[in-house]
Amino acid sequence: MNPEDIILCNQPRKLKVSDVRKLLLQKDDTAREYLADLILHRLRGRFITPLENVFAGFESGFLMMAAPCLMIETFQCFKNGEKDTRGKKKGEKAFVSFFQAYSAEFPGIDGLEFYHKIRCGILHQAQTHGHFRILLERGAIFDEQKKTINASAFLKKLKTIVESYVKDLRSKDLNDDLWVKAINKIGYICDACEDPVITTS
Template sequence: MPFKISKKYFNDKWTDLGLTEDNGDNWAEGILIIKDRFDSPFFNHLDNIKNDEFSGFVIMSIDCLLIETLMQFYLGVDNTEINYSGENWKAFRDFLKQSSHFNTYFKTNKICNVFYQQFRCGLLHQAQTKQKSLIKVCQPDFVILADTTNVDKGLIIDRIQFHQNLVLEFEEYIEKLKTNETNFKGENLRLKAITKMDLICAE
């Protein structure tokens, strides 16, 4: 029985497209489905609350979820464990260091791991950031060290700039699907998207 995978689409709409890497006529519709899969449950709602003074925890929590989900689309996997064997922080490392929208600030494995532990895990498991990490708005750089002598003490992140950069990353992903490009491993993004969406639509 068909079920909804986004606000506009049921799962059979995707499966009926019968997508392959190069059947371009159907890819325009396929990309709209993928975009709505992200927009309707996530990005659209975040737009509605982004100006609320106390929305930082919600926005950063969902941004972390979106990073992990985008990585699953990039790699064509059902869950992050498949590629990272219990070291899920490495998925965030690969995302943050490979993205042109984040890698200016996330240059080292250490800073990526601090983000994963103190933001992703802190927010999703304990509803708080850890150590001295903070979520702020209106700071000049979107990531600064809480203690300039010790990255382990935490990060101070401007959640508006962080989210804007994540939106740019997603928009870039959509454009790469349109032009049939590869991921950071040199693997075809359309084929990976087909694998991920087939898993979603088969559930």
Template sequence: MFIAPNFTANQWKNLKLEQNEQDWQKAIDIFKSRIESRYIEPVEKLLEIEDELKPSERRFGFTILAINLLLMETIQAFKDGLETTDGQSKKVFKDFLKSSPHFSPYFTTDSQRETFYKAFRCGILHQGEIQSSALVWSIGELYERAEGMETLNRNAVHKAIKSDLEDYINGLRNPASESLRAKFRKKMDFLANRQEQVVN
């Protein structure tokens, strides 16, 4: 069973991560391929389709956001070494907003993070709509609060999540990042073992 394009769970288990830095770099490439193929590339295709349209004519905002909101939780689960986020989604999502240098400037209080989690993450993923009066747009700041109106720029969200992913990957590539790597490996080992169980 594949855990990334053209890479199986069994191949993952054969990596010599304890003694081989080259295999570590390969492991990180596998993760990068997994995330880009499942999250980044589909969003880029949607953005490309809408690129020539006027902002008022763009219609893929909710789909773009849904994918990126899932990716936020996914990245944080890897950072924390969580095998699953069952029963922890709120904490994991809010931790991402708080710790990410690309998102934290827009969500400086726990109340703002809580509201974003409920209105956007839960609203879009569970109800197919935002559970507030905030608007989804494709221009402007990532998140704007002005004169009683709130606006989220889904394009800026995607750009920021790509930067966060790049930061995380760069951290993993550093052999000195022992704790980060240990948590990453715990998560990947779990995914590989689960895929094998599905097959068997």
């Protein structure tokens, strides 16, 4: 076991792995609020809030799209109670499921195409494939004809989805299926921090 008690969250309060383990056993209203804050920090606090506070003139559409590409898979793992998206095309499936569930928010986006031409392009080669273009603060979220994505609008919409998900968690009992799956993912996060081979948090 890793002797270091890794910090999983600093905002709005500091939570170490040992604290989170206790909250997972506690299962009361306080635990629900703290765990909801942890999830919000990991999704919005780590990826969206920093990009919202980039100095004017230094904004990057590609960086704004890289964050959602990282987040969508993790977000789906929280929703499905999964450890990760490694193997058996689980990454592809996560994007297909996400864009099916939020088709009203992201009209016209095909999850499989997005995965291969946007997500894989940006994360592996820092570019898009299939002639897709990333725009900053202009155009529709997705324009199928022009093959453009408005990174600013995309990030704002994803922020709304994340906040809505956490709001739903706060309104439900910890025994609700939504929480059971989220707690599974939190448990996997703690396991990864305590594994001497894996040092991710």
